[in-house]
Amino acid sequence: MNQAPGTRNQVVATFFFLVLGSWCLVPCRANEVLNAREITMPPSGAQVMVRENSKTGTPYVVITDSQNPRTDLASLDSNKYRRPDYRMLEKNVTAKDVGYDGPYSSKKKIYILAATLAAAGATAAVVGPALFPAAAATGAAGGSVAVPAAAAAVGGSALAVAAKKYQDHFQNLPDDYSRESESKIIETETDFYKMFVEKKADKPFQS
Amino acid sequence: MNQRKEAGRSFFYPLCFLPFVLCSCVAIYGWNIHAPGLLSDEFARDIPQVSKRVALYIPEGQKEFVSKDKGTFWSDPQTYYVGEAFVPMLIESFQNGFTEFVLMEALPNPEIMSQYAIDAVVVSEIRGFKNRKTLPAQGLDVYTETTVFNRDLKLIRRFETRGTSEAKGTFAKKGGLEVNLNAAIEGSLRETVLQVQEALR
Numbered sequence: 001m002n003q004a005p006g007t008r009n010q011v012v013a014t015f016f017f018l019v020l021g022s023w024c025l026v027p028c029r030a031n032e033v034l035n036a037r038e039i040t041m042p043p044s045g046a047q048v049m050v051r052e053n054s055k056t057g058t059p060y061v062v063i064t065d066s067q068n069p070r071t072d073l074a075s076l077d078s079n080k081y082r083r084p085d086y087r088m089l090e091k092n093v094t095a096k097d098v099g100y101d102g103p104y105s106s107k108k109k110i111y112i113l114a115a116t117l118a119a120a121g122a123t124a125a126v127v128g129p130a131l132f133p134a135a136a137a138t139g140a141a142g143g144s145v146a147v148p149a150a151a152a153a154v155g156g157s158a159l160a161v162a163a164k165k166y167q168d169h170f171q172n173l174p175d176d177y178s179r180e181s182e183s184k185i186i187e188t189e190t191d192f193y194k195m196f197v198e199k200k201a202d203k204p205f206q207s
Numbered sequence: 208m209n210q211r212k213e214a215g216r217s218f219f220y221p222l223c224f225l226p227f228v229l230c231s232c233v234a235i236y237g238w239n240i241h242a243p244g245l246l247s248d249e250f251a252r253d254i255p256q257v258s259k260r261v262a263l264y265i266p267e268g269q270k271e272f273v274s275k276d277k278g279t280f281w282s283d284p285q286t287y288y289v290g291e292a293f294v295p296m297l298i299e300s301f302q303n304g305f306t307e308f309v310l311m312e313a314l315p316n317p318e319i320m321s322q323y324a325i326d327a328v329v330v331s332e333i334r335g336f337k338n339r340k341t342l343p344a345q346g347l348d349v350y351t352e353t354t355v356f357n358r359d360l361k362l363i364r365r366f367e368t369r370g371t372s373e374a375k376g377t378f379a380k381k382g383g384l385e386v387n388l389n390a391a392i393e394g395s396l397r398e399t400v401l402q403v404q405e406a407l408r
Contacts, residue, residue, distance in 0.1 A: 046313045046322075055245050055295050058302055063262070063323065065313035072270050073312055076295050081243045084386050089374035095381040102243035102389075104382040170344035176375035181394035183368040183402050186352075192315060192360035196266060196330060 054078040079103075091176040237284030242292035242389040250393060251303050257404045260307035262328040263298065264315055270294045272333045278340025285384075289336050289349065293392050297331055297399075304400040320358045327363065329403055330354045334367060345384070346373035347391040353399050355406045364406035370394025 047066045052059050054076040064070065085098040095104070272290030277283065301308045313319065315328045331353040339346035349370045355363040372390035377383035 046319050048323075051310070053295065053299055053302065056299060058299075060298065060302055060308055060310055062310045063313055063319060068313075070267070070312040072267065073265060073294070073310070076270070077241075077244060077291055081245060083245050084243050084247050084389050086247060086249075086372075086386065086390050088380065088386055089372070089377070089383065089390065091375070095383075100382045100386070102382055103241045103385050105238045105240060105384060169339075170341055170346070170373065170375065173344070173373060173375060176344075178371075178373045179390055179394055180371040181368065181398040183366050183398040185402075186365045186367060188362070188365050190362055190365070192328070192330075192354075192356050195354060196264075197314070 055080065086177075086179065089177040237286060238384065240285060240287045240384045240388055242288070242385050242392060244292035244295045244389070246296055246299050246303070246393055246396070247390075250300065250397065254300075254304055254397065254400055255404075256304060256306055257407070258306045259326050259407050260309065260324060261301065261305045261403070261407070262309040262311040262315065262320075262325045263301050264311040264328055264330045265294060265297065266330065266332055269333060272336075274336040274338070276336060276338040278338040278345070282340055285338065287336060287338070287347075287388060289333060289388070289392070292389060293333055293349075293351075296389075296392055296396055300396040300400050301329070304404060315356075315360060317359050320360070326358065327403075327407055328356050328360070330356070331399060339373075344373065344375040345377045345387060346371060347387055349391045349395045351395050351399060353402065355403055364402065366402050368395045368398040368402070370396070370398065 045065055045067060046063045049062050049064060050059050051062045051074070055078070081102040082099060084100070084102060087093050088095055088098045088100055268290075270290045270293075272293065274287040274289055275285065276287070277285045298310060309323070309325060311319075311328060319325075320328065331351055333349065334352045335348075335350035337348040337350075339348070350367060351370075352365070352367045354365045357363050370391045371394055372387050374383065374387050377387045
């Protein structure tokens with residue numbers, strides 16, 4: 001099956017027209033323009049990753065610096081608790097009523113403290129007279145009663161003054177519980193670098 | 208007479224040792240208060256979500272913020288681990304408050320902001336903590352300072368917030384102190400997110 005020579009020439013001509021024509025249509029400085037756009041966006045060194053909220057498991061996007069990764073934010077407390085219900089701070093509502101399963105300061109340590117004090121006191125009573133017989137005689141004569149009594153009197157009055165400071169405020173809490181939040185705008189002229197890069201060393205983090 | 212002397216001796220030595228024992232024991236057996244570090248259901252219900260791509264930058268050292276404010280001179284030692292709960296709660300509050308939330312761990316710069324089309328970057332820090340304690344009640348105040356910057360890192364708004372939670376009988380309830388601290392932090396974050404939303408509107 002022979003093809004006519006005229007048809008072959010038409011195919012070749014069409015091929016060249018398409019290739020050369022498209023080359024002519026593209027602006028001659030297109031490559032430079034594209035390269036220029038890349039140059040105006042310098043590599044930031046940032047890396048995008050997805051991390052999960054340590055408490056809720058909800059994912060979020062993180063832009064991190066691969067040269068200086070933030071280890072403090074990557075290792076947050078991951079203990080899973082139920083969401084707190086603030087009704088448990090109200091009058092006559094306990095943690096059990098709202099199903100609280102979060103962290104708490106155990107009362108056990110108070111009993112341990114009491115037991116430690118009792119044990120130390122008993123030991124001192126036995127060991128003390130053997131070690132300091134002279135002091136025992138003097139102390140027993142009168143000092144032992146007077147000093148704690150004076151300390152108790154001073155301590156009691158100071159405690160009363162300190163407690164009075166907020167006593168009146170707490171007296172009128174509705175349902176024994178109240179929550180408030182407020183904000184105040186700070187009028188200032190600054191930018192990110194002035195605040196967090198230049199003065200980084202001045203920031204105290206301990207109250 | 209001899210019996211009275213004997214009785215005196217038996218009380219004297221425990222009393223001599225008592226201050227030393229108390230000093231060491233209170234240091235060991237003080238109250239360590241770790242809040243749950245989660246927002247309550249009320250937060251998501253009360254705070255609307257805004258359609259913005261917002262980045263949050265948390266300065267270093269926030270997680271380690273600890274307060275030993277025990278309220279009164281005569282109170283037991285208390286250590287409040289404020290930063291440990293504040294950071295995850297801050298992240299969660301911004302996840303709830305904005306449709307597109309990005310945690311910025313790299314130091315923000317205008318190139319990163321335009322590269323990822325971020326509308327604003329927010330920097331939030333704890334500024335202080337106060338424990339107002341009496342014998343039957345306790346009030347906790349958490350102070351924060353937040354700054355909002357635009358894409359060019361120029362200031363949009365700077366503000367401070369205060370979250371307060373006051374309750375009676377917190378020391379007597381299981382988890383009372385912890386939840387009280389959580390409520391104070393949440394109060395501060397509630398105001399933070401609302402202010403940022405308003406600044407970007």
